[in-house]
Structure formats: C-alpha cells, structure tokens
Amino acid sequence: MPERPLLKICYVEDDDDIQRIARLSLERVGKMEVSIIGDPTLALDGILAFKPDLVLLDWMMPVMDGPTLFKRMRETEGLRDMPVVFITAKASQRELDELRGMGAAGVLSKPFSPKDLPEQLRAIWRRLP
Amino acid sequence: MTSGSAAPVDLASTRDASARTEDVSGRADPQRVLADRVEQLYGQMPLGMAAHLLIGGIATYELWDDRTRDLVLFWWGLVLLVTAARAVLYFGYRASASKLVEAEQWMRWLAISALASGVTWGFAGAVFFPSHTDEQQVFLAFLLAGVASAGIPAYAASWPMFAMHAGVIVLPFTYVLANFGNRLFTEIAVLVPIFYLINVGIAYRLNRVFLSGYRLRHAYDRLTEDHTRLNKQLEQQIEDLQEARQEVEASGRKLALFAERAPISVIEMDANSTILEMNPVAEHMLGYSALELIGRSALSTLFPADEATLTPEWWAQFVARRLPANRVRARCLRRDGLEITCEFTITPLVNKTGDLVSIIAQCQDITQQLEAERLKKEFTSTLSHELRTPLTSIIGSLQLVTSGVVGEAGGEISELATVAERNAQRLLDLINDLLDIDKIESGKFTLQPESVRLDELVQESFVLNKSFADRFGVGLEVHGAVPDVRLHVDRKRLMQVMTNLLSNAAKFSPEGSAVEVCTTCVDGMVRVEISDRGPGIPEDFRARIFTRFAQADSTTTRHKGGTGLGLAICKRLIELMNGRIGFDARPGGGTTFHFELPVLVDAVST
Numbered sequence: 001m002p003e004r005p006l007l008k009i010c011y012v013e014d015d016d017d018i019q020r021i022a023r024l025s026l027e028r029v030g031k032m033e034v035s036i037i038g039d040p041t042l043a044l045d046g047i048l049a050f051k052p053d054l055v056l057l058d059w060m061m062p063v064m065d066g067p068t069l070f071k072r073m074r075e076t077e078g079l080r081d082m083p084v085v086f087i088t089a090k091a092s093q094r095e096l097d098e099l100r101g102m103g104a105a106g107v108l109s110k111p112f113s114p115k116d117l118p119e120q121l122r123a124i125w126r127r128l129p
Numbered sequence: 130m131t132s133g134s135a136a137p138v139d140l141a142s143t144r145d146a147s148a149r150t151e152d153v154s155g156r157a158d159p160q161r162v163l164a165d166r167v168e169q170l171y172g173q174m175p176l177g178m179a180a181h182l183l184i185g186g187i188a189t190y191e192l193w194d195d196r197t198r199d200l201v202l203f204w205w206g207l208v209l210l211v212t213a214a215r216a217v218l219y220f221g222y223r224a225s226a227s228k229l230v231e232a233e234q235w236m237r238w239l240a241i242s243a244l245a246s247g248v249t250w251g252f253a254g255a256v257f258f259p260s261h262t263d264e265q266q267v268f269l270a271f272l273l274a275g276v277a278s279a280g281i282p283a284y285a286a287s288w289p290m291f292a293m294h295a296g297v298i299v300l301p302f303t304y305v306l307a308n309f310g311n312r313l314f315t316e317i318a319v320l321v322p323i324f325y326l327i328n329v330g331i332a333y334r335l336n337r338v339f340l341s342g343y344r345l346r347h348a349y350d351r352l353t354e355d356h357t358r359l360n361k362q363l364e365q366q367i368e369d370l371q372e373a374r375q376e377v378e379a380s381g382r383k384l385a386l387f388a389e390r391a392p393i394s395v396i397e398m399d400a401n402s403t404i405l406e407m408n409p410v411a412e413h414m415l416g417y418s419a420l421e422l423i424g425r426s427a428l429s430t431l432f433p434a435d436e437a438t439l440t441p442e443w444w445a446q447f448v449a450r451r452l453p454a455n456r457v458r459a460r461c462l463r464r465d466g467l468e469i470t471c472e473f474t475i476t477p478l479v480n481k482t483g484d485l486v487s488i489i490a491q492c493q494d495i496t497q498q499l500e501a502e503r504l505k506k507e508f509t510s511t512l513s514h515e516l517r518t519p520l521t522s523i524i525g526s527l528q529l530v531t532s533g534v535v536g537e538a539g540g541e542i543s544e545l546a547t548v549a550e551r552n553a554q555r556l557l558d559l560i561n562d563l564l565d566i567d568k569i570e571s572g573k574f575t576l577q578p579e580s581v582r583l584d585e586l587v588q589e590s591f592v593l594n595k596s597f598a599d600r601f602g603v604g605l606e607v608h609g610a611v612p613d614v615r616l617h618v619d620r621k622r623l624m625q626v627m628t629n630l631l632s633n634a635a636k637f638s639p640e641g642s643a644v645e646v647c648t649t650c651v652d653g654m655v656r657v658e659i660s661d662r663g664p665g666i667p668e669d670f671r672a673r674i675f676t677r678f679a680q681a682d683s684t685t686t687r688h689k690g691g692t693g694l695g696l697a698i699c700k701r702l703i704e705l706m707n708g709r710i711g712f713d714a715r716p717g718g719g720t721t722f723h724f725e726l727p728v729l730v731d732a733v734s735t
Contacts, residue, residue, distance in 0.1 A: 015518060021525035028534045060514055089517035090510065094575075111521035111557060114529050 002053075006125040010035045010052035012043045012069065013087075014061040021114055022056070030118025040064040044076055052082075054105070054125060059088035070102060083128055085121060087112065157347035164232040165343045166286040167222075170239055173283045174219045178212050180279065181246060184272065185212075191268055192257050204253055211249050215242045236287070243280075243290045247297035250276050254302035259309065273302055277325075281332050288336035292329045299325045391491075394471075398488045400448050402427040405487060414471075414494050416464035427490075431461050433468065451477045451485060458495070469496045509567060516560050523553045562694035566677060569701045576619040576705055580729055583655055584611040586620070587646060590627035597632050602640035605631065612650035615729040618706050623726075626702055629695040630659045630722050637663030638719075654708075654725045662719040666712065674712070675700040699724075 009032050013019050019036045026032045035050040037043045040061045047055055055073070059066040066086055073079040086099045089110040099107050106124035108117075185208035192201050222228070222235055254273045258266055277295040284291035299321055306318035388395040394411035398404055404422045412419055415431065422430065432439050439459040447454055457473040471492045478486040527550035529535050531543060538546060568574040591605050598605050616623070634644040638661045647658040666674060677697045703710040708726035715721045 015522070017522035018518070018525070021522060021529065024529055024535060025525070028529075089514040089521065094573075110517050111524045114525045114534065115532050 001126050002128055004053075006032065006053050006122050008033045008035075008050065008052040009054055009056055009121065010037065010047050010050050011056040011058075012037045012040055012047075012061070012066070013056075013058040014038055014040070015058075018058075018110075022112075022117065025112075025114035025117045026121075029115060030121070032118060040066075040069050043069055044072060044079065047073070047082070048076075048078055054083045054085060054121065056121070057084055057086050059086055059090060059099070067099070067102060070104065074103070083125070085124055157344040157351070160229065160232065161347050162340065162343045163236070164229045165346070166339070167228070167232045167235045167239070169286040169339070170284065170290070171219060171222050171235070174215060174239075177246070177279075177283050178215055178219070181208065181212050181215075181249075184276065185209075185249075188253065188269075188272055192261060192265060197257065197260055200256060204249070204256070207249050207252065211242075211245045214245065218242050240287075240290050240293065243284060243294040244297060247280075247294040251297045251299075251301040254298065255305050258302065258305050270302075273298055278328060281328060281335065284332065285335045286339050288329065288332040291332040291336075295325060295328060394490075394492045394494075396427065396490045396492070398427055398490065400485050400488070402444055402488075404430075411492075414463075414469075414492070415461065416467075421464075433460055433462050436460050439473070447475065448477070448485065448488075451479055453477065461492075469494050470499055471495065509564065513560070513564055517557070520553055520557050520560075524550060524557065527553060559694075562698060565698050566694055566701075569698065569705070574705065576622060578617050578619050578706070580615050581618055581620050581623065583614050583616060583648060586616070586623065586627065587611055587648065587657075590624060590631060591646075593624065594628055594631040594635065598635040598644065601635050601638065603635045603638045604643035605635075606643045606645050608645050608647040609649075611648045612655065614650055614655060616655060616726050617729040618726060619702075622702050623706065626699045626724065627657075627659075629699050630724075633695065634659050634661035634663070634720075634722070637661055639663070650728060653728050653730070655728055656723055656725045658721050658723040660715055660719060660721040662715075662717075665714055665718060665720055671712075675710070 009026055009030075011019070011022050011026070011034065013022065013036065016038070019038060023034050023036055026034045035046065035052065037046045041064055043064075057066040057070060061069075064072075066088070070084055070086075073082060073084065083105040084103075085106040085108060086104050087108045087110060088095070088099070090096070096107050105128060106121075108120055112120070185205065189201055189205040189208075218238055222238075225231070225235070228235065250273060254269060258269050261269070277298045280291045280294045284294060303318050303321045306314045306321065309315070388408045391408065392410060394414045395408045396404060396411050397406040404425055404427050407419050407422060415422070428439070428441055428444055436459055438457060453474070453476045455474050457475060459471060459473060461469050461471045463469060472495045473490050473492040475488060475490045477488050480486050527546050530538055530546040531550055565574075587607060591607075595605060631644060631646075638644055642662045645658075645660045647660070649656045649658075675696050677694055700710050703724045703726070706726055708724055710722070710724040712720055712722045
C-alpha cells in the first residue's frame with residue numbers, strides 16, 4: 001500500500017458528459033486534483049506532464065482504445081509503473097478478465113456512481129503494493 | 130473231417146477296409162455293437178434248433194438197435210430237452226424289452242445253450258461210436274463233423290461260443306478215437322484237434338469281419354445322424370442368414386433413404402479420402418454433382434491448401450485411430466470458388482475384424498451461423514456500450530443533483546431528479562438482465578466460484594437491500610440462527626439472486642410488514658427461505674414464474690417496477706451453482722421463495 005494518499009488523477013475519456021461528471025465526482029466528492037484528457041493520442045504527453053498518482057482509462061475511444069494506450073504507457077519511460085484503472089461500459093466477464101490480465105490495477109464498470117467513484121479508486125489504491 | 134472242406138475266406142479286402150475306416154469305427158457305440166452280435170446269434174437259433182431236431186431224429190433212427198435202445202432213447206430225450214430249453218431262451222429273448230441294456234446277459238445264456246447243444250453231440254460221439262458197426266461209425270463221424278462245422282456260421286458273431294460248442298463235440302470223440310486201439314483211428318484222433326483249431330481260427334477271423342461290419346454300421350449310423358443334424362443346423366443357418374440379409378438390405382435401403390432425404394450433407398469416403406458416394410444435400414452445399422466428385426480425393430478437392438484443421442496429417446491420424454471425430458470445423462471450397470465453413474462429424478465404419486470399411490462424414494454449412502454469432506456478439510457488445518455510456522451521464526448527473534454535490538436543489542426539482550434517477554436505474558437493470566440472460570442461454574456464462582460464509586452473505590444482502598426495502602416501508606429480518614457453513618459459489622452472482630428475491634419480497638409486502646429470511650442446513654444442503662406477506666402468486670402464473678419476461682400482471686410491472694427477467698436469471702444462476710430454486714404459498718398469506726445449495730465440505734469455518 002502506498003504511503004501517500006491518492007490525490008492526483010488523470011482520466012482519459014472521450015465522452016464530454018462523462019468527463020464532466022467524473023471531474024465533479026473526483027473534485028467535489030473526492031477532493032482530488034483531476035486532469036481530463038479527451039484525445040487518447042495526446043494522453044502520453046499529458047500524463048507525463050501532469051504526473052498523476054493513478055490513471056483512469058476508458059476502454060472504447062476513437063483512434064486509440066484504452067488497452068492500446070495502456071500498452072504504450074508500459075513502453076514509455078516514466079509511465080511504465082504508473083497504476084492504471086480501466087473504466088468501461090463493456091460487461092462481458094471475458095473482457096473484464098482480459099483487462100485484469102494485462103496488468104491493470106483495477107477495472108470499474110460504467111455507469112459508475114459519482115458518489116462512490118472516489119472511494120472505489122481509493123480502495124484500489126490501498127490494495128496496490 | 131470237420132471243416133477241412135471250408136475254404137479260407139479271403140479277408141484281405143475287408144482288412145484294408147477296416148484299416149481305412151479305423152477312425153470311423155472308433156465312433157461306434159460298443160454296447161450297440163454287442164447287442165447287434167447277440168441279435169445275429171439269436172437270429173440263427175430257429176434254423177439251429179430245427180437242424181438239431183432233424184439230425185437228432187435221423188441219428189436216433191440210424192443208431193436204433195435192441196442193445197442200445199435205452200441209451201439211444203435217453204439221448205433222443207436229451208436232444209428234445211436241450212432243444213426245448215433253447216426254444217424257451219429264444220422266445221424269452223424275442224419278448225425281451227431290454228435287449229440293448231442286457232445284451233451281455235443274453236449272450237451268456239446263449240453261450241450256455243450252445244454248450245448244452247454241443248454236449249448233446251459230444252455225448253453221442255463218445256457213447257455210440259464204440260458200440261456200433263463200422264458203417265454206423267462212419268455215419269457218426271460224418272454227423273459230428275457236419276454239426277461241429279455248421280457252428281461256424283451259426284456262431285460267427287462270437288468265436289469263443291463256437292470254440293466251446295465245437296470243443297465239447299470234438300474232444301470226447303477224439304478221446305474215444307485215441308483209445309480205440311486202431312492205428313487209423315489213432316491217426317484221425319491226432320488230426321481232429323488240428324482241424325478243430327483251424328476251424329476256431331477261421332471262426333475267429335470271421336468273427337473279426339462281423340465285428341468290423343457292426344462297428345462300421347453303427348459308426349455310419351452315427352455319422353448319418355451327425356450329418357442330418359449338421360444339415361438341419363446348416364439349413365437353419367442359411368435361413369437365419371437369409372433373414373439377416375433381408376434385414377441388412379432393408380436397413381441399407383432405410384439408411385440410403387435417410388442419407389438422401391436428410392437435411393444434412395452425407396459423404397462416404399474410403400481410407401484415402403476418396404469420395405465413394407454423397408447425398409443431394411452435399412451436392413447442393415458444395416456445388417458439385419456427385420458424378421464430378423466420386424473417385425476424387427476429398428482432402429485435395431474440397432479443402433483449401435491452407436486449411437489448418439482437416440489436413441492430410443489429421444486424416445492419417447484419424448484413419449489410424451479409427452475413432453469418430455465430432456464437431457470438426459474446417460473451411461471448404463465450393464465448385465464456384467466460394468469458401469464456406471463446415472462442421473463435420475466423421476465416423477469410421479469398422480467391421481468385426483477391425484478393417485476400415487468406409488468413412489462417413491456428415492457436415493453442415495455453418496458459415497451463416499458463424500456470421501450470425503459474430504454479428505450477435507458485436508451487437509451485444511455495442512448495445513452494452515452504447516446504452517451504458519449515455520446512462521453513465523444520465524445517472525451520474527442525477528446522482529450529483531440528488532446528493533447535493535453540485536448544490537442544494539429545490540423540493541420538486543430534487544423529487545423529479547430522484548424519479549428520473551430511479552427510472553434510469555431501471556433501464557440499466559433491464560440492460561444488465563438482458564445481457565445476463567443472453568450470456569446464460571448462449572452457454573457463455575462462466576461463474577467465478579469462491580468460498581463464501583453463509584452468515585456474511587445474508588448480512589451483506591441485508592445491507593445492500595435495506596434502503597430499497599425502506600422505500601416500501603418494509604423491514605428485513607433474520608429468523609433463527611444462520612448455520613455456520615461455507616458455500617462454494619460465485620459471491621457476486623449469489624448476491625444478485627439474494628437481491629432479486631429480497632427486493633421482490635419487499636416490493637410486494639404490505640407497508641409495515643417484514644421480509645423474513647430463514648436459513649437451515651440439512652443433508653449437506655443449505656436452504657435459504659425468503660418469505661413475504663404479499664398477495665401471493667396467482668394460480669395461473671405459478672407454472673411460468675421462472676420463465677423469461679414473466680409478470681403476473683403487466684400493471685404490476687409499471688406499479689412496482691421490474692423487468693420480468695429477474696426470477697428467470699435467478700433460476701439459471703442457482704442451477705449453474707448446482708442448486709435448485711422454488712416457491713411455496715405461505716400459510717397465513719404471502720409467499721416463500723427458497724433455494725438450496727450444496728455446503729462446501731471440509732472447509733473450516735473461520
């Protein structure tokens with residue numbers, strides 16, 4: 001479990017409405033510092049610049065999907081060990097298992113509850129080695 | 130004197146025959162052979178007795194004179210007595226019902242009678258020869274020689290009997306001749322035993338011929354019986370074979386009809402995959418006529434060069450193993466070049482000796498089915514994503530409003546936002562239920578079982594459903610102690626079942642009442658009962674309560690909420706976890722839903 005608390009979150013999500021809800025949830029309920037990136041192709045630079053504690057990744061995004069971005073992060077110096085939580089509207093158990101198998105710190109389902117999202121992320125944060 | 134006139138019988142040919150048929154003779158029943166010999170001997174008796182009387186009468190007449198009158202009369206009386214005794218024996222034998230079983234006994238009696246007959250003539254030779262004239266002596270010698278040699282055919286079936294009969298005639302006579310004091314008679318006395326022995330030898334050999342004949346007859350009888358029996362068996366077998374052939378032909382016609390009319394392609398091949406026959410559906414599926422394909426290799430004609438499953442190596446292994454192969458999917462090339470995906474069931478036909486007769490491949494074109502499956506999967510995935518994404522925004526926004534995160538909303542605004550959130554949640558539940566039932570029914574649903582404590586499960590279900598029950602003014606209560614056991618179940622899915630049953634019970638309970646949960650453990654099964662005091666389940670709805678989209682009354686759905694899929698999903702989930710689910714009308718009103726699941730054995734409850 002990391003010694004410091006979870007304070008900085010970077011969320012890569014293409015849907016504007018969900019971006020806004022997530023920001024409200026994490027900032028107002030979770031009291032966290034949030035950076036939202038809408039274009040996954042710009043995510044690597046954005047994450048490197050923001051230096052979050054944890055990255056929240058949507059799965060299905062145009063141009064580059066979440067798993068692809070995740071693989072790129074694993075190949076990028078400085079992001080290799082960054083904890084990543086996927087958040088997806090996909091419901092298949094096989095697909096969720098696939099994400100966990102890739103090395104994600106956690107997988108959350110959409111729709112998420114804005115009231116509970118910060119606490120769900122903190123629970124995952126506490127389980128990290 | 131005796132049988133010097135009897136020519137030696139040429140037995141060479143019969144000896145050869147005996148040798149040739151040695152094996153066959155061995156098959157004769159000895160008791161039957163003995164009975165036949167006895168029958169032969171008794172068959173000679175009437176002639177023997179008649180001759181005995183006739184020759185005895187002539188001898189009495191010839192030897193009659195005043196000096197020996199009493200002796201001749203005594204002898205004649207002896208002849209009559211012996212003949213009478215033999216007649217009694219003869220008729221006794223003829224009347225007997227146990228000739229076969231008691232053949233040996235009849236043989237013994239006959240030997241005694243032959244001895245008695247011989248003694249009669251031996252007596253005549255010994256007593257009358259010395260006391261009569263020369264002419265009468267010649268007559269007597271002639272008589273005795275004739276009687277003795279006549280014994281050869283009469284006793285041909287038993288040479289010891291002949292030897293005994295002739296012996297008692299010849300021996301006293303020889304003794305008389307030897308002691309007569311005449312040189313000629315002394316010489317004759319020397320010759321008589323020699324002739325006697327020669328006759329016994331002839332009788333012995335004749336006896337062997339008879340024996341061989343009897344044995345052969347019986348052996349052939351037995352062979353004939355065997356032959357008749359075998360013939361009958363053969364006839365029966367031929368009849369059975371003909372019936373079997375007719376059945377096989379009928380089956381063949383039936384099979385041909387099945388293959389021809391079956392809505393599935395059937396192709397017959399040999400071990401080299403050479404096509405021997407195919408049905409019209411196969412012709413239609415592959416775009417070839419049967420005549421074009423028969424004689425060609427299926428492997429090189431029907432499958433593309435880069436086909437990965439049905440390769441020549443796979444085929445060689447299949448032919449070597451000779452075991453049926455089911456659900457083999459492979460790409461096939463139609464005559465028009467179109468590639469299709471087929472599912473094969475390939476069965477080797479092997480005869481009793483293990484030889485491969487032919488190979489039957491049944492196949493279906495599943496190209497469209499696979500495409501439909503792919504589209505369905507894509508549709509389900511898209512449906513899931515495209516419906517959940519806007520719902521995330523809707524539910525998220527409404528939750529932010531109702532929870533006051535973005536500021537306090539006024540009374541009616543807050544109330545309407547709550548209504549909107551609740552209905553968005555219902556929409557989400559419906560989507561989740563539809564996805565669940567689709568996964569379960571397509572067999573793609575996998576459980577993630579783990580060890581779960583029953584008391585924790587009940588407690589957690591109460592925490593999750595309390596706020597829902599509160600909305601209806603209904604309490605949740607546990608009745609009795611929860612057994613200290615563990616279950617090997619998918620926690621999330623079992624919680625889904627509990628939530629469904631608890632929320633149903635809460636929805637239909639009257640305000641102010643309580644939903645009761647009772648747990649018991651019997652015979653390795655945990656039983657969980659969830660009881661309400663609702664209106665109960667209508668009689669006409671009970672049979673279909675666990676079917677999809679089952680609702681007792683569609684107005685209830687609108688009033689109470691629900692997708693009509695919940696109980697169908699519960700039933701399938703419980704069954705997937707090796708349990709069973711049901712319900713009973715509750716005494717005093719209401720319903721008890723219950724499910725049973727196996728207890729995790731050998732688990733330490735901690």
